[in-house]
Amino acid sequence: MKTSEVPQDDANMMQGKTREPVYSLDEDGNYTTVQSVGWEPKNEIMKEVWEVVNEKAEKARQEVISGNVSPIAYYLEKNIMDVKLLARYMGIWSFRVKRHLKPKHFNKLSENMLKKYAGVFNITTKQLLDIESLKNVDND
Amino acid sequence: MTNKKRNINLNFKHKQSAHCENGVISNLLGYYDINISEPMAFGIGSGLFFSHMPFLKVGGIPVTSFRPVPGIIFKRISKRLGIKFSRKKFSKPTRSMEALNENLENGIPTGMLVGVYHLTYFPDPYRFHFNAHNLVVYGRKDNIYLISDPIMENLEVLTYDELLRVRYAKGLFAPKGHMYWLKNIPETIDLKKAIIAGIKHTCKDMLTIPVPMFGVKGIRFLSKKVRKYPKKLGARRAASFAGQIVRAQEEIGTGGAGFRYMYGAFLQEAAVILDNNKLRQLSFDISEIGDLWRDFAVITGRIVKNRNKIDENYDKAADQLLIIADREEAFFKKLKNSI
Numbered sequence: 163m164k165t166s167e168v169p170q171d172d173a174n175m176m177q178g179k180t181r182e183p184v185y186s187l188d189e190d191g192n193y194t195t196v197q198s199v200g201w202e203p204k205n206e207i208m209k210e211v212w213e214v215v216n217e218k219a220e221k222a223r224q225e226v227i228s229g230n231v232s233p234i235a236y237y238l239e240k241n242i243m244d245v246k247l248l249a250r251y252m253g254i255w256s257f258r259v260k261r262h263l264k265p266k267h268f269n270k271l272s273e274n275m276l277k278k279y280a281g282v283f284n285i286t287t288k289q290l291l292d293i294e295s296l297k298n299v300d301n302d
Numbered sequence: 303m304t305n306k307k308r309n310i311n312l313n314f315k316h317k318q319s320a321h322c323e324n325g326v327i328s329n330l331l332g333y334y335d336i337n338i339s340e341p342m343a344f345g346i347g348s349g350l351f352f353s354h355m356p357f358l359k360v361g362g363i364p365v366t367s368f369r370p371v372p373g374i375i376f377k378r379i380s381k382r383l384g385i386k387f388s389r390k391k392f393s394k395p396t397r398s399m400e401a402l403n404e405n406l407e408n409g410i411p412t413g414m415l416v417g418v419y420h421l422t423y424f425p426d427p428y429r430f431h432f433n434a435h436n437l438v439v440y441g442r443k444d445n446i447y448l449i450s451d452p453i454m455e456n457l458e459v460l461t462y463d464e465l466l467r468v469r470y471a472k473g474l475f476a477p478k479g480h481m482y483w484l485k486n487i488p489e490t491i492d493l494k495k496a497i498i499a500g501i502k503h504t505c506k507d508m509l510t511i512p513v514p515m516f517g518v519k520g521i522r523f524l525s526k527k528v529r530k531y532p533k534k535l536g537a538r539r540a541a542s543f544a545g546q547i548v549r550a551q552e553e554i555g556t557g558g559a560g561f562r563y564m565y566g567a568f569l570q571e572a573a574v575i576l577d578n579n580k581l582r583q584l585s586f587d588i589s590e591i592g593d594l595w596r597d598f599a600v601i602t603g604r605i606v607k608n609r610n611k612i613d614e615n616y617d618k619a620a621d622q623l624l625i626i627a628d629r630e631e632a633f634f635k636k637l638k639n640s641i
Contacts, residue, residue, distance in 0.1 A: 163563060163593055177425045180455045182554055183320050185341070185563035187589055193341070193567035195320070195557070197455070203603025204552045207545040208427055210606045214542060242361075242419070242431060250472035284420075 168196040173205035220301040232268030237283040251282045310406045314440035316450040320557030325452025326436040345568030346496045347375030348503040354524040363546045368560030372434030382496035384488040391478045398479030411440045414481040417471020423458040433475040497572045505638040518631045525623035541609035548599045559592030580640040598622045
């Protein structure tokens with residue numbers, strides 16, 4: 163690829179926080195780097211990846227609101243985790259996390275456990291317990 | 303946390319790089335006046351690779367990779383240049399921060415492994431649970447740590463709590479507070495020997511591993527799989543699988559086209575050092591191969607865009623991979639015979 167061909171397709175994937183150096187050939191045939199803000203095919207693929215994440219979170223949100231699962235199920239998807247990873251962060255066995263996905267068990271969780279879950283999800287205990295506010299979340 | 307409140311700001315030169323592992327090595331060595339560019343670190347460390355492992359899945363999608371396992375580039379470079387690193391992991395998180403503070407007090411810029419998911423300064427769309435990211439801490443101001451992250455254009459900062467959190471990310475490749483720093487530097491470095499060792503290793507990896515998942519064989523193997531994706535998986539999932547390949551290829555840190563361009567930059571530098579003009583010629587070949595990978599990404603990008611209906615471009619994508627495999631096979635054979 164020539165330096166003049168390095169794509170600059172901005173889809174705000176970098177949020178202005180950085181740009182990516184791409185190695186390419188200048189006019190004299192020497193390699194150099196050009197800062198790029200993005201590339202269309204890659205942007206499209208990243209969008210698809212987030213679409214999958216958001217779809218899962220949305221599904222979990224609906225389930226939480228209907229009372230089928232506990233709020234942990236929603237925040238788990240929102241944080242792109244699975245039960246195994248969440249269990250690692252919590253420092254407990256997977257089967258216990260699985261159990262806490264059920265409202266029945268979730269409602270019996272100690273203050274300490276709730277605080278720990280909230281900490282992993284980077285929210286407050288109050289937010290974790292507040293199912294009502296989940297009704298206004300938009301997962302786009 | 304230590305009570306010492308001495309502010310430290312080591313005179314660390316931050317140079318942005320495409321790939322974090324090469325970048326940290328290059329920047330750390332630069333602090334000690336050893337000038338190894340990112341492509342040079344990449345080439346000596348035999349960073350170019352290909353593997354497709356259908357049984358190893360992340361998020362339910364098979365892993366395709368354009369690089370060896372994290373940490374290997376590091377190992378190979380230190381071995382080939384004769385540089386020794388000290389490495390430490392800590393079971394107790396607070397201890398890892400004390401050790402970092404001690405290092406800074408002693409004027410040692412310290413590299414470490416972190417997870418990117420909780421990396422506050424990272425662009426949000428790229429924050430996944432990937433735990434083999436490298437950065438350097440080069441100073442401290444009260445509770446704030448000064449960070450040289452090779453992926454970022456500018457210098458960054460993290461608070462004590464933020465740094466602790468990313469150093470103890472969980473999951474695959476959990477860093478466990480892993481940190482490293484330069485222990486000793488040899489008096490002379492035999493760059494020529496290191497370059498030749500690096501090139502030979504890459505050729506061997508790409509051409510001769512007797513398992514169909516690796517190197518050029520791996521690309522052909524992937525081609526077969528891609529051709530079957532739409533029938534086997536249905537439109538939506540097939541698109542996710544195909545997209546994942548391009549994500550690995552064009553991920554932040556590859557410098558474009560799955561490191562092929564970066565390897566070209568390495569070959570150009572190597573051509574000068576080894577006084578071997580064949581390598582310069584080959585640096586143009588690998589750029590063309592990089593372009594073929596980019597074409598593959600364009601085809602795949604289109605597939606992903608039309609993800610809700612079965613796309614007939616899967617055959618085209620699979621064919622493209624076969625073309626690439628042939629080109630890479632010829633390339634690495636030529637490279638092997640050029641040194």
